[in-house]
Amino acid sequence: MKRNINIFDSTLRDGAQGEGISFSVKDKIKIVKQLDSIGVNYIEAGNPGSNSKDLEFFNEVKKLSLSHAKIVAFGSTRRKGISVEEDANVQALLTAETPAVAIFGKSWDFHVTDIIKATLPENLEMIEETIAFFVSAGKEVVFDAEHFFDGYKSNPEYALASLQAAVDGGASCLALCDTNGGTFPHEISEIVKLVCERFPSTSVGLHCHNDCGMAVANSVEGVRAGADHVQGTFIGFGERCGNANLSTIIPNLQIKLGYECIPSELMSELTPAARAVGEIANIHMSTGMPYVGASAFAHKGGMHIDGVNKASHSFEHISPELVGNRRRFLMSEVSGRSSILSSVQKIDPSITKDSPEAQLIIDELKRLEHEGYQYEGAESSFELVVMKVLGMYREPFAIDFFKAIGENDVESGEFTSSSMVKVSVGGVAEITAAQGKGPVDALDKALRKALEVFYPVLKDVYLTDYKVRVLDTENTTSAKVRVIIESTDGVKNWTTIGVSSDIIEASLIALKDSIEYKLLNIDGVEK
Missing domain, CATH: 3.20.20.70 (Aldolase class I)
Known part of the structure; x- marks a missing residue:
């Protein structure tokens, strides 16, 4: 003993x-x-x-x-x-x-x-x-x-x-x-x-x-x-x-x-x-922290994923559930078809490798990856893609219009941004504006402010990380950018992605995915 x-x-x-x-x-x-x-x-x-x-x-x-x-x-x-x-x-x-x-x-x-x-x-x-x-x-x-x-x-x-x-x-x-x-x-x-x-x-x-x-x-x-x-x-x-x-x-x-x-x-x-x-x-916990980190049981290599699917202990020293964590399969060029299928089955267990829907999902992922999307570390956006292909997606809101403006006050030396957003939910429109430390911050605040009218639960959601990567540097300032944001409601964290040659649009895509993911994963959303 x-x-x-x-x-x-x-x-x-x-x-x-x-x-x-x-x-x-x-x-x-x-x-x-x-x-x-x-x-x-x-x-x-x-x-x-x-x-x-x-x-x-x-x-x-x-x-x-x-x-x-x-x-x-x-x-x-x-x-x-x-x-x-x-x-x-x-x-x-x-x-x-x-x-x-x-x-x-x-x-x-x-x-x-x-x-x-x-x-x-x-x-x-x-x-x-x-x-x-x-x-x-x-x-x-x-x-x-x-x-x-x-x-x-x-x-x-x-x-x-x-x-x-x-x-x-x-x-x-x-x-x-x-x-x-x-x-x-x-x-x-x-x-x-x-x-x-x-x-x-x-x-x-x-x-x-x-x-x-x-x-x-x-x-x-x-x-x-x-x-x-x-x-x-x-x-x-x-x-x-x-x-x-x-x-x-x-x-x-x-x-x-x-x-x-x-x-x-x-x-x-x-x-x-x-x-x-x-x-x-208010710290960003390392994803690689043993036992409790988001990547502690994350698998990327196709052989690893195949092994875990056959016998979890082949590439995991303990079951993640023992410590309240969960297994994740990362979407990437080395993941393999089995990892994609495993993630899809979490959304619809009836999908098999021979289902026509499986090929449709793979084709859509290839198209998006060609545009610059990469779903490793952005599994929440991946789930939304799968839901759309399978016809399981319902749009909780639409963005009808947005404007982001940056202003530099020469006298004070301060740079401020403001944004205006129009959204609609079930045919009802809401227009609002907000100021922020930059155009993306202002856009994020305006979007959430408008949507909280319909979905008060969003008051608990906020961003914890924001990353930008330039994809084709040879195009200099007209290059495509990939924006990845991490969001939380204080209990659960999730990550979404947006790609565009316009950094504001790429950010808005990732923001929209983030909010949609939250709303589509709540039973009986308070409206």
Whole structure:
């Protein structure tokens, strides 16, 4: 029987230190709910002594009724030269009223003597006294041994002494931090094993950074060496190169190695939760992210697709459904007829390779590809093409007229754009206008504004990515362009394509496909 592993998420604290990341209080509350819903044990949420926003968050999070997670406040040991009771930051941790606190302290002698300018014995006193203070206040204390692995390699006896001071103070867990992210898996394994043997009655954890690209591997090796607590951020973002990615670590440990990290019935919620966190954080999650990325189970080569159709494990290490993801077959020149047929059968299972409709679809795809369309990564537009060929398509709206204008105000130096659009739904017309940062942005806003009159559900839809590629560069400014846009409703992402020698028209084609795909995939669209 494999042991249970406590998952300690630091998305709201260490993740918030990543470049471009800024959480509002509402954002943090939403992420707490997502993490709790998949069974995370601890959620480290910030330092109430560092800023008013974190203090406001801790006041709000008290109102939640969580099913799995403990909220953790984060802070440092007391400063040198003062008592615990005199340290304002230490006292601020109590105001958070969390059941657990994470206290970080120095484990590297260099940091003690050269960074915080304390003596080695004084630092040990700071660790023990601070932890004892919180234990006496009824708190569960996790000790984050900052720079532990660098410290151990520099002065192993002192690094271990810092852990002993934490144990003497009553810490329930010793989280060994690879703060600089420079340690290799074999080093992690050896050192964690030694620590577990030295402190057999205390939980031992890992807090790894990804500066060498090894944070996940280091975390897994640490568990295999005896650790029972893993810290990280849910989709890996954080300071510098990021933190250990928990959305990768959890299935690696649980599905591959048999450890218990989250309730097994919640594993299928891993991908939706990861993508929700990405949306809340306003980052474009890598499609190649293991387990939860959009390309994690995407197949392009014809031989691969044929193999997966015959036996999924021939080119997939797990079933995508285990983690709430899905298999995708990419449309391209190397995909083969079988991949096209497989995608068509998702729309109409009655179509076979011998059906006349199959040939009609292939002929239409060849015609469109000749015009510059490429459906790899634009499967939503591909589905619309298939629906049109099969007679399953119904036009939810028509664009009767549009105009896009760009204006440069010489005095202010600002360039603005405006757009006017006329749409009709069921014979009823709507005309509207909007301004944007560019003609495409203005067109997108005007189109959605007009259609929201008929389809209020579109208020939740917005663009997350926009790409343009020039197809025939020898024609210079009259060349055809391919526009690919990615859209989301906050739950599901989809990608569409448009091609034209006019970038505005190409964008409009992709925008129209995006909105149509959303509307045609909703049962009982609200009108």
